[in-house]
Amino acid sequence: MHAQILVTSIRNPPLSILEPVCEAVHQVFGIAAYSLSLLKDIEFAYHFSRNQYHSTAILEALDHAAPEDSLKILAIVEVDLFIPILTHVYGEAQMGGRAAMISTYRLEDGLPGKGSEKIFVHRVIKEALHELGHTFNLKHCPDQTCIMHYCRSIKDVDHKSSTFCRYCRIMLDEEIARLLSSSP
Numbered sequence: 001m002h003a004q005i006l007v008t009s010i011r012n013p014p015l016s017i018l019e020p021v022c023e024a025v026h027q028v029f030g031i032a033a034y035s036l037s038l039l040k041d042i043e044f045a046y047h048f049s050r051n052q053y054h055s056t057a058i059l060e061a062l063d064h065a066a067p068e069d070s071l072k073i074l075a076i077v078e079v080d081l082f083i084p085i086l087t088h089v090y091g092e093a094q095m096g097g098r099a100a101m102i103s104t105y106r107l108e109d110g111l112p113g114k115g116s117e118k119i120f121v122h123r124v125i126k127e128a129l130h131e132l133g134h135t136f137n138l139k140h141c142p143d144q145t146c147i148m149h150y151c152r153s154i155k156d157v158d159h160k161s162s163t164f165c166r167y168c169r170i171m172l173d174e175e176i177a178r179l180l181s182s183s184p
């Protein structure tokens with residue numbers, strides 16, 4: 001099997017975002033990334049009382065819908081996501097699992113008029129790398145500049161870099177090596 005990471009768009013995120021995300025994923029993880037449509041409908045995860053989508057339910061559906069040969073799956077949605085203990089999330093991932101997702105819904109907050117597209121793409125890439133990091137068993141990092149730092153606000157997203165700290169990079173490289181050596 002040739003290890004690949006599947007990047008998919010659900011509902012209406014701009015398709016133009018898929019290419020820069022795939023490039024960043026390939027560059028950072030050293031694993032080929034490709035795009036493919038997986039889920040057409042996520043209404044099963046909508047909660048009327050919150051006017052949001054339960055991200056955990058979508059992750060499970062992604063994991064079941066993805067091709068067997070996908071090492072990891074990253075979905076990009078434009079809807080507002082939540083998990084029961086938080087008011088919203090920028091994304092969620094199966095810790096050490098296969099599926100991750102991010103939402104562009106709140107990543108547009110506070111964008112200036114000029115240069116907004118570049119800032120938005122950087123935010124999307126950072127959150128994509130962060131959530132995929134969780135699928136490689138990386139936990140939240142105390143280093144505020146590390147991509148694995150937990151973000152409570154959009155300012156936190158803007159503040160952190162798009163790279164892993166030295167410690168997280170070592171952990172990531174070890175996990176990637178382990179996964180690739182155990183692949184058929």
